[in-house]
Amino acid sequence: METKNLDADLERIVKKWKDKKGSLIMILHGMQNLYGYVPRETALKLSQTLDVPLARIYEVITFYNYFKLEPPGKHNISVCLGTACYLKGAADLIDEVKKLLEINEGETTKDGLFHLDVVRCLGCCGLAPVMMIDEKVYGKVQRKQIAEILQNYH
């Protein structure tokens, strides 16, 4: 993929942070913001540039939910599993999405169209159970509606 840009972008971000305290996490943030994930090539390169073991870098990027290891999907599905949604059967929704798209939480479909995240509160508990696709919120979702909703995204 866009390896050339990866290197140049990384170099630019590294330059900004290299000699500052906490540089590793700030550089990782920079790459995450730019690409929506931290590519393995980036992690390997960063390990050499900063002389930080690759294992340490992966400890950091797997510890914080903010960092992703896979490229994001074209459309991001977030299903809420906060208390209200949980009680209203959000687990069923997650189940259905997983089944229909054949992916697990945190994964992207093979065709790159959808990415599934399970999140805590989306801030509209009155509509529980809630799911969001990109910026659009779907409230009081029933399991049987999911296939239809997904069909709107290409």
Added chain:
Amino acid sequence: MYKMIEAVINGIKVEVKEGTTILEAAKKVQIKIPTLCKHQDLPPSAACGLCIVKIKGSNKMFRACCTPLEEKMEIVTNDPDIVAVRRTVLELILSNHPNDCLTCARNNNCELQKLAADFGISEEHFKKFLRQIPKDSSTGVIELQPEKCILCGRCIYVCQQDQDVWALSFLERGMGTRISPAGDINMGESPCVKCGQCSAHCPTGAIVEKDDTERVWAALRDSEKHCVVQIAPAVRVAIGEAFGVTGANFTNKLYALFRRMGFKAVFDTNFAADVCIMEEASEFVERFAHKKGPLPLITSCCPAWVDFMEKFHPDMIEHFSSTKSPHEILGTLTKTYYTEKHNIDPKKIFGVSIMPCTAKKYEITRSGEMFASGLQDIDVVITTRELARMIKQSGIDFLNLPDEECDHMLGDYTGAGVIFGATGGVMEAALRTAYHFVTGKEAEKVEFKTTRGLKGVKESEINIAGTKVRIAVAHGLSHVEEVINKIREAKKKGEELPYHFVEVMACPGGCVGGGGQPYMVCDELRKERTAAIYQDDDDRVLRVSHKNPYVKRLYADYIGNPLGDKAHKLFHTEYKSRPQYTR
């Protein structure tokens, strides 16, 4: 000067140095506090929560492993509340751990199993939650079973801090936490150097050596096979621990054991260590006295160190001694010299090396030179721990065996051969013979004691016939960088080299502290094992490799000169740069 403090534990007065933990202080007054994550060889990680105690005046419970005792503290280590909490903690850990003890490699030798027994756990109150993470056998040496991991962090500490390899790490957090190389690749694709320190420190069956004992039994049962065996120096002083005896040397009982197990010839790696010194001391003299080849010369008989160097410091390749490790030399000789002298078909030989080391399992196929006899020179390597299991399976009363001798032609050894098992030993053995090669005389005192001891890097200057030889001995891979950087720096600046000769052993303490040795290693045990090795050296009439009569005969009858054509073909190897990550 340190300050002493006084406190009371379970009503017993205790006086300790300031900074001593409650756990250590309790030991001094015969009080045992149960621990699971804490290993006596490692700093506390406060991961498991089993060692909790009460401190008067506080309504919290504290972890004894990481809480320093303070002046006038009053500690209770055992009351019904504490026991109840410990039981719950243990049950929670067990709810996360498979119940396959009977078929686990650590059965009867597992710290978690022992605690479950001590606490009399007879029921499971919590719902079982097992992580389904596949087993990783990709190194062919170390097997990872993360589902048995209790997340104590010992393996991570030894891999990252003691060994500076960083193959293992914790990924994710909370319920998802697991041990893994960076980004869920497998161990074979990681920088793992197979030193096995992770497996030697793991409290459960989550990391174990690959078990090759069945291959040895199968060969012993096969009447077509001519099985030969060798033992490394460090095995003989540690095997007793599996039978409750520390610090004793079991060389002659092991020889007897092997004959009873059915080996046709019983050799000793120490003999080949003497051969190794003939070659390595010659290499040193070539480079040092005759200026042929770059200095410093760096020892290479530790396969985990070789793998580490090839992955992390390939610019040092030209400094590496090309001499193979002793057990490989012996393997080659078994399938050439021995078979020729005894008229045996080398294809029938099944060579077993018993080693304190897991990396030796990797070494036997690491490069083409490990097939110098035309066959794989060593067929299988088993560790001290595997040998202990085989003894238990054999029905032989090991401790009460009579003493026997080895087969001399590839077995008799000098004091220089046996000290290979301790940090500094290879250096000392090489200096004893190098002294002779340079001066034509024997050193008045064969001991070079500045090479000994458990200090991470031991630097000194040795006087050989008026010439100063600067040496460094490092053990535990985290101590290597310091030495290598000094060499690199001097080379870069074109300055005089800091050393002429460097010994490195991957494991702390050298092979006595090897990754395949019995569990619960700590510096006290390393010292006991080491003392038994130097005692063996001290007790020998011959203490320099070049005086070994069987080594002399080998060179006179078969090899010719050290570093000669035949020696080169059979005893030497090459190195290449290898990637740290293949994915």
